[in-house]
Amino acid sequence: MTKTIQFIIRHGKYRHLLFCRRIHQYTVSELFQPLHVRPKDAIVKEESTSLSQKLLVDCGVINCRSNGMFALLPLGQRVITKLMKVIDEEMKLVGAQKMLLPLLTSGQLWRATGRWESTGQELMKVQDRHNKDYVLSPTHEEAITNLVSEVYPLSHRQLPLSLYQITSKFRDEMKPRFGLLRCKEFMMKDLYTFDSSEEAAVTTYNKICGAYDRVFQRIGVPFLKVAGDCGNIGGSFSHEYHYQAAIGEDTLLLCEACGVSTNAELVTNSDDASCDKCGNHMTKTAGIEVGHTFLLGTKYSGPLKASYQNEKGKPELLQMGCYGLGVSRIMAATVEVLSQGDCIRWPWVLAPFKVCLISPKKGSKEASAVSWVAHLADVISSIPGFEDDVIVDDRDTLTIGKRVMKAKEAGYPLIIVVGKAACQDIPLFEVINTKNNDSQILSHKLLSGYLREISREQ
Incomplete structure (x- = not known):
């Protein structure tokens, strides 16, 4: 159920909004993304593999179906x-x-x-x-x-x-x-x-x-x-x-x-x-x-x-x-x-999703801040330049650190973490810019302004 529909159920006087706005929330748990995990001691034949082939296959962007033929997966x-x-x-x-x-x-x-x-x-x-x-x-x-x-x-x-x-x-x-x-x-x-x-x-x-x-x-x-x-x-x-x-x-x-x-x-x-x-x-x-x-x-x-x-x-x-x-x-x-090491780097205009939201781990102290995830997904999706471009890593049995690493590998330009700081009186969120490896802690208001500024710069 989308956040908008939940809001309408609670607040009947806004029922007319039901037909105005429904935002689909993309989640990593539902994404068809078969990862190719290579053994640490695996030997990669350089004559047959390029960096792009390795990263795109390993991160579940493409899949080799036969020699010289590849399936384009959802990403x-x-x-x-x-x-x-x-x-x-x-x-x-x-x-x-x-x-x-x-x-x-x-x-x-x-x-x-x-x-x-x-x-x-x-x-x-x-x-x-x-x-x-x-x-x-x-x-x-x-x-x-x-x-x-x-x-x-x-x-x-x-x-x-x-x-x-x-x-x-x-x-x-x-x-x-x-x-x-x-x-x-x-x-x-x-x-x-x-x-x-x-x-x-x-x-x-x-x-x-x-x-x-x-x-x-x-x-x-x-x-x-x-x-x-x-x-x-x-x-x-x-x-x-x-x-x-x-x-x-x-x-x-x-x-x-x-x-x-x-x-x-x-x-x-x-x-x-x-x-x-x-x-x-x-x-x-x-x-x-x-x-x-x-x-x-x-x-x-x-x-x-x-x-x-x-x-x-x-x-x-x-x-x-x-x-x-x-x-x-x-x-x-x-x-x-653009890419280096084990992480894809997409041009801004081509990134499969521009923002990856990381939810709190289930059972952790910060789990009480989980309601912020759907709210942020809704707000960010309404910012010009981010429509239909937000995915939530909702795999809450994994640690936040593990999911941040996977989001970096997939090449999402912006990673927003709903962690311990989101439980404070004034909730704060970590924003990681993977292009320059910069990290900031921002309030809800500053986060919105930051994203609008980035969108205008592109």
């Missing part, structure tokens, strides 16, 4: 949902429309663009009962281009057109590793744009890249945007978004003098590379690719006959761009970059 799903919300908001600002394509794409389309053969063994292929070939899509250039070409003739007045989706993608990795950083099934946001000219396509490209910049800025993890290799996707140029991490599989070259950066794949001699812009020596760093944008031109619209009607009513090929964000990889990469 992981909350993180992904929050990330998708950030992406959706930025896509709306640039006029992109969200849709959903089938995961299976006709093999005939991939043959038409030449990628059936060029993609190699990483392409997952299946046949139906009629022996028709399909692809479990790693990306959807063929599918979206075919859709646009067949729906109806686009008018120049309808351009630019931007369509995106967030779905599972598939790649038959020969050696899956590092958890969600390189796996067989992954979550990706893919956007496709259609323009009337090369100049217009470049304008759209820069606009979408600006939106991607804002997505990463909102996440809050430092990132690098570098010139990239077009590879099997194709096109005239591309850019990659990276998080710097020692485990990263890409080598990046950075000019500290003028800021130019590129993937080492584009440089003949990366060991002694000089900046094309200022001539200074470029330094190396390792990066995890979390996004990639391509200016495609007519690579797909040509063979798949996707055109629009120009001002004279004549057909012209559409100029395309494609833009990917590795959604599940971003989740893992943020953990890889």
Whole structure:
């Protein structure tokens, strides 16, 4: 029973509130969070495990179901949902429309663009009962281009057109590793744009890249945007978004003098590379690719006959761009970059819950303060920025110290302890900020002000 309903039962004159506000209280005891406890003497194979994989599995955020395939557990799903919300908001600002394509794409389309053969063994292929070939899509250039070409003739007045989706993608990795950083099934946001000219396509490209910049800025993890290799996707140029991490599989070259950066794949001699812009020596760093944008031109619209009607009513090929964000990889990469030791550290905007409330231990002296837990959960959930973001560790047979440790491991940014100080004439509560490992003892009033201030800063 929620605190609001309890209040209404006691105070009949407020019964009209019953239909105004009901706050669901999340509790750790009800959370599906299967923890992976490793023996102290266990030997972890470094070649197959990354920090993010270890932490996400151990803390019950993801679960390995088979080699290179992972289940997103409730905490992981909350993180992904929050990330998708950030992406959706930025896509709306640039006029992109969200849709959903089938995961299976006709093999005939991939043959038409030449990628059936060029993609190699990483392409997952299946046949139906009629022996028709399909692809479990790693990306959807063929599918979206075919859709646009067949729906109806686009008018120049309808351009630019931007369509995106967030779905599972598939790649038959020969050696899956590092958890969600390189796996067989992954979550990706893919956007496709259609323009009337090369100049217009470049304008759209820069606009979408600006939106991607804002997505990463909102996440809050430092990132690098570098010139990239077009590879099997194709096109005239591309850019990659990276998080710097020692485990990263890409080598990046950075000019500290003028800021130019590129993937080492584009440089003949990366060991002694000089900046094309200022001539200074470029330094190396390792990066995890979390996004990639391509200016495609007519690579797909040509063979798949996707055109629009120009001002004279004549057909012209559409100029395309494609833009990917590795959604599940971003989740893992943020953990890889920010976390230390045995504790996950989430960016504020992605934390599965922003506040974890620790209730008193059953039978302890402070157990009389337990009524404060539901009250604080209600009050905090009403503060802007904390709605639906409070979880209560109600496992009152465990010590407060044990539960604080587990809350730190899960990466909740703020931990609020209802302990002995809550039994005083003026109740006080311990507030632990896991980002800076700061601890404060605050009254009810000061606690509310502290949380409002933090929310405004984010």
